[in-house]
Amino acid sequence: MSLERTLTVRVARISRQTPEILAFELAHPWGRPLPSYEAGAHIDVHMPGGFSRQYSLARAPSSPNEGGNVTGSYVIGVKREGASRGGSASMHERVREGDLLPISAPRNTFPLRDEATHHLLLAGGIGMTPLLAMAQALAARGAAFTLCVFARSEEHLAFADALRHPALAPHLRLHLDQGDATQRIDLRALLAERAPGTHLYVCGPGGFMQAVREASAHWPEDALHAEYFAAPTDANTTTGLPxxxxxxxxxxxxxxxxxxxxxxxxxxxxxxxxxxxxxxxxxxxxxxxxxxxxxxxxxxxxxxxxxxxxxxxxxxxxxxxxxxxx
Ligand code: FES
Known part of the structure; x- marks a missing residue:
């Protein structure tokens, strides 16, 4: 792991979003602005126990919730994984408000595409974090977009207030596994046809990503943008021919x-x-x-x-x- 460009932030606020997800607001220890970023960016968080994990910034730099430029702080959402290798458990159990944490500067490998005339954002569970920031950025610039959020139930819906903000609500489609059957989203039907100029952005757990990949297999590759939490289980990322x-x-x-x-x-x-x-x-x-x-x-x-x-x-x-x- 590289610790290049590491900066230290203070945990300004921790708020429970769902039974499994906490939101952490991270600020400069002396109240200075943090490095700017674009929606879709993530940071590495170096946490107690020597763990390092990447978390997407869950709020646009200029969010309709806050007004103006909010690079005074970053917000991340951390889901406590049942099979945690230590990272999410460390954040949930050992990090408290007021603690200092080393983080990387934001990096963006999941940017919004200027060439898109419509942005279709598909968010599964905690995968909502980068897409929420993107939706806020798109709303702020008056762009055409749809944000589809898939969650188990209302209780498992993180950042619900931000999602229902008047700037986002008209663009939001909510699919709750345990909710109203008439509101559920059929991925295959949703992705069956691509209107020209539409770009698809997806982030979520492995099964969700796979389902979206299959349903969008006929879309042009340049119109598909994905942010993975982990490499798919069938991926070989280490060995091959010399x-x-x-x-x-x-x-x-x-x-x-x-x-x-x-x-x-x-x-x-x-x-x-x-x-x-x-x-x-x-x-x-x-x-x-x-x-x-x-x-x-x-x-x-x-x-x-x-x-x-x-x-x-x-x-x-x-x-x-x-x-x-x-
Ligand atoms: S180290 Fe993350 S893409 Fe290579």
């Missing part, structure tokens, strides 16, 4: 073994590439290179970005060599 990295700026070649990632091979020869998730999710390790020659295994780059960028924690060469602008 190949060589050719570093164009240094004029050297670095071999990558079958059981190694490109990032590991570069670290071995002393070239520091920052990494965070190491699953192709966060974009920290992305560099410029011959994307056409890469076997892309990430979940963060768009189709057009893949032509000239490569996520080195997981992607490999299509053939025997991959050229990078390093």
């Amino acid at each position: 190949f060589t990295l050719r570093l164009a700026q240094r004029g050297i070649s670095v071999p990558v073994a079958a059981d190694q990632t490109a990032v590991d091979a570069l670290h071995e020869v002393g070239i520091d590439i920052p990494v965070s998730c190491q699953q192709g999710l966060c974009g920290t390790c992305v560099v410029e290179g011959d994307g056409e020659g890469a076997e892309h295994r990430d979940f963060c780059l768009t189709g057009s970005e893949r032509r000239h960028k490569v996520a080195l924690c997981c992607s490999r060469a299509k053939g025997t060599e991959l050229v990078l602008q390093l």
Whole structure:
């Protein structure tokens, strides 16, 4: 994990959203503004116990709830996972208001697309956090969008007040598994046809992502944007055939073994590439290179970005060599 660009924030407020989800508001310890960001961005949170996790910022920098610029604080939502490897449990049990936490500056691998004429935002459970920020940003600029939120029940709906704010309410479709059957959303029907110019953004648990992927399989790749919490279970992000990295700026070649990632091979020869998730999710390790020659295994780059960028924690060469602008 890279601690580059780490800053320290104070936990200004913790509020319970659902039985499993807490919202944390993070502010500068001396009240200064925090680095600005765009809707869809996430931060790494380095928490007690040595854990580090990524959380999306759940409020647009200029939110209709707050008015004006709110980069005075960040809001994240943390779901306590039943099978927590320690991260969410640490946030729920050990972090209190007033505590100081190191975080990364915001990074955005899930931006709104300017070319879209309509934005369709699909949020499953805690996956609502980046999409809520995006919906607020779209409402603030008067853009055309629909926010579909899928939750188990009203009790499990996080950030309900923000969702029902008058600026968002007309754009909101709410699907509650245990709610009114007539209001449920049929994903296949919803995604059966794509109006020209519509872009789809999705974030949620693995099963939800899979269902959306299947229902939107006929959509053009450049119109689909996803933010994953974890790599799909069938993803292989670590091994493959051996190949060589050719570093164009240094004029050297670095071999990558079958059981190694490109990032590991570069670290071995002393070239520091920052990494965070190491699953192709966060974009920290992305560099410029011959994307056409890469076997892309990430979940963060768009189709057009893949032509000239490569996520080195997981992607490999299509053939025997991959050229990078390093
Ligand atoms: S480290 Fe997160 S995408 Fe590579």
